[in-house]
Amino acid sequence: MVDLVESLRAVDGAEARVIAHLGSLDFTVEYVRDDLESRYSDRDLESAYRLIMANQVTGDEFKQLIDESFEAQTLFFENVVVFVLPSARYEAIFASFDRTEPFPVLDLIDAADRS
Numbered sequence: 001m002v003d004l005v006e007s008l009r010a011v012d013g014a015e016a017r018v019i020a021h022l023g024s025l026d027f028t029v030e031y032v033r034d035d036l037e038s039r040y041s042d043r044d045l046e047s048a049y050r051l052i053m054a055n056q057v058t059g060d061e062f063k064q065l066i067d068e069s070f071e072a073q074t075l076f077f078e079n080v081v082v083f084v085l086p087s088a089r090y091e092a093i094f095a096s097f098d099r100t101e102p103f104p105v106l107d108l109i110d111a112a113d114r115s
Contacts (some may be wrong), residue, residue, distance in 0.1 A: 004115035005031050008095050011111050013104045017080065017096040020045075022052060024090040048094075056090055072109050081105075085112045 001021055009016045009031070018040070019031040027049045032040075055073070075082040081103055085093040093112065097103075 001030055004093065004112065007111040007115040008108060011104055011107045013100055013102070014081075014108055015098040015100070017098060018094070019096075020049075020094045021087075022049060022056075022084075022092045022094055024053075027094075052084060052092070052094060053090065056084070056086070056092060071113065074105060083108060083112075085109075 005019050008014070008019060015033075016031060017033050017036055018029065020027050020029045027045070029045065071085070073084040075084075076099065079099050081097045081099045083093075083095045083097075085095065087093055095108070095112075097108075
């Protein structure tokens with residue numbers, strides 16, 4: 001996991017915010033940028049985990065429907081880009097970044113695939 005965190009943080013043009021491993025029953029925050037540590041409570045993180053995992057379950061059903069797998073779910077917000085990178089059934093890597101123009105979407109997916 002350390003290699004993956006470092007690979008994602010090393011992508012030019014992508015300032016990492018939070019990177020976490022999402023397991024089927026629990027999550028582990030692997031990296032949080034210093035200026036954001038006090039911004040998220042344990043309750044906030046738990047709520048986010050539950051919402052993302054609920055989406056993972058429906059995502060599995062959608063993948064079966066279209067007969068395709070996906071490398072990443074990407075959410076674009078006004079100032080943040082979020083990646084959910086599936087690693088196993090009901091497990092994933094969550095990674096959020098500051099949104100910049102241009103944003104290196106494919107570079108981040110490639111970095112995750114290499115790790």
